[in-house]
Amino acid sequence: MSEQTTPGAAVVPSAAETPPPSGTSPDGKSGIQRVLSGSVGRNLGLVVALLVLVIVGALTAPDTFLSVSNILTILRQASIIGVISIGMTLVIIAGGIDLSVGSVMGLASVVATLAAIQDLSDQLHWIVMVVMALLVGLAAGLINGVVIAYGKVVAFMATLAMLVAARGLAEILAERRTLQVGSRDFIEFMNLDIIGVDMLIWIFAIVAALGWVLLNRTTFGRRTVAIGGNREAARLAGINVQRHTMWLYAILGLCAGIAAVMILGRTTAGTSTHGQLYELDAIAAVVVGGTLLVGGRGTITGTVFGVLIFATLTNVFVQNNLTSSVQAVAKGVIIVVAVLLQQRFAKPTGRSS
DSSP, X not given: OOXXXXXXXXXXXXXXXXXXXXXXXXXXXXXXXXXXXXXXXXXXXXXXXXXXXXXHHHHHSTTTTTSHHXXXXXXXXXXXXXXXXXXXXHHHHTTOXXXXXXXXXXXXXXXXXXXXXXXXXXXXXXXXHHHHHHHHHHHHHHHHHHHHHTSOOOHHHHHHHHHHHHHHHHHHHHTTOOEEOOOHHHHHHHTOEETTEEHHHHHHHXXXXXXXXXXXXXXXXXXXXXXXXXXXXXXXXXXXXXXXXXXXXXXXXXXXXXXXXXXXXXXXXXXXXXXTTHHHHHHXXXXXXXXXXXXXXXXXXXXXXXXXXXXXXXXXXXXXXXXXXXXXXXXXXXXXXXXXXXXHHSOTTSOOO
């Protein structure tokens, strides 16, 4: 039966037919709202948080906090955990997790400083130590990836097993001793200043830049986001999810190897205690940086800000002579708040990129 209208009566469009207000999108959000709800808005919030910490540090320690030497100290402290956090970002975006990176880092530092490796370095070049550390990290990451992707073992349990095994193997190889780096050339290189900036900071910057390009400008990065958003849909779209997952953990293992080289240059020693709890610090930095723990969304830029926030927070506490216990409590609160904000502002699917 057709609808009839009274002559002269105004026709009121239905809600579905009502055009959105000027300056808004079909979902009712204005341009500014869309920007603030995206990655730009999330990174802007991190910038504000970092600025607040800087202001607090400047007010509580006005004589030292804003000095060039202290700023470089903050960046230096952030660099090692920052390199691990870059690799962790890729794994978490894909919906994974890795609890073993700290232990792998310790194992790589021990292997690189074994007497046989150092003798070979003396005969050839100190680059042998670097290559060994990178190979150990890459091998551990590949093992994690194969067990998780092809063995169908839950990432939490597989990497937990690697955490225990790598730390134990490092203790056996080092015989619970601290192994000193004998190559002065290696130490001098790792402590170089390029235009006034430490080598460790440059390494972090390079790894972060490579991670950004990999995630945002390559097919590999797009596939990583797709797998984290929906593994089954990614598989049906033709992505080899198993192989891609394996390589993600290999990249994270390689980052742990790079971090081992960095800590060797900073401490001039390899020991099984290197990297303790680094996996938790890396996960915390990634989460605070806006990467969803369920996968499907995250940014390298956000992770860098997350690392800097924690490094600055630690420095503020040190400047004010606060104990490590207070630092731990503050970090815990920040992590909980970050997760709550994720749950509050993430889309219902939790997969926005």
